[in-house]
Amino acid sequence: MAKITIQTLREKKARKEPMTFLTGYDYPFALLEQKAGIDVILVGDSIGMVVYGYNSTLPVTMDLMMPHVKAVRLGAPDAYLVGDMPYMSYQVSKSEAIRNAGRFMAEGECDAVKLEGGREVAETIRAMADATIPVMAHMGLTPQSVAQLGGYKAQGRDLATAKKLIEDADILQEAGASSLLLEAVPAEVAAIITQRSRVPVFGIGAGPHVDGQVLVIHDMLGMFDRGTAKFVKKYRLIGQQILEALAEFKEDVTAKRFPAKEHCYPMPEDVAAELKKLYS
Ligand SMILES: Nc1nc(=O)c2c([nH]1)NC[C@@H]1CN(c3ccc(C(=O)N[C@@H](CCC(=O)O)C(=O)O)cc3)CN21
Ligand SMILES: CC(C)C(=O)C(=O)O
């Protein structure tokens, strides 16, 4: 597989070839995603919920993210790798945003960073783009604003908020966003934004008309069951399979079926006999 760049994503959009986009947080999953030819891997701040067990994404920091980004890059050298900017890593000032995004790009070898928001982040995106950083703008349901939104709810479902989303998409592209991600918005809104956009548009819970489909890897593998969103398709129930393996291990040990001979280190019979004599 050749390295996937922003140019690859633009070409696939132009050819209307649907793109695949998953989160990834560690080396083993990154290896598998690379093997499967997944186009985009996001080290999402969802890591706070699916890997660290927090109740929201808000406690996630740059220092928590960095080792995970490095591990994913090692497992998936060809993917378009995106670092998800944590809560308060880009909101305080443009210079903090550039400094933190620069860590994802330089230390983490990312291809882009992602941040959440509409027109209110336009000038931040402009400053980052001017500083050579490719930015993916995450719009619609923006989980870092959960306290303002009053829960994880779909966005843009009435005429006024739908129009605002479409306008925001235009504003953020004009500001220099190099791709868009729409979360939990009606398919009709996402279709209009995708059709108007010169940049690739990815969707999670944004219907079939976007340029690429996003899922959280733990959700699609059935490894996260604290309130899964409506947009999740569970392709496997890996959590259940892991649980069954653990139960079998426990049964084996309890019944003294494990370890078997093939799991033990042999010793010459005469030495074993001598040893037994010495310590009996
Ligand atoms: N594992 C995981 N997957 C995610 O997709 C995800 C996270 N974590 N953490 C942060 C947010 C939370 N997400 C969500 C959660 C729920 C809905 C959802 O479909 N909500 C319902 C019910 C909302 C309500 O309670 O009223 C909806 O119909 O909007 C969408 C996105 C997406 N993000
Ligand atoms: C759900 C995706 C888009 C995300 O932002 C994350 O995983 O953190």
Ligand SMILES: [Mg+2]
């Ligand atoms: Mg995120």
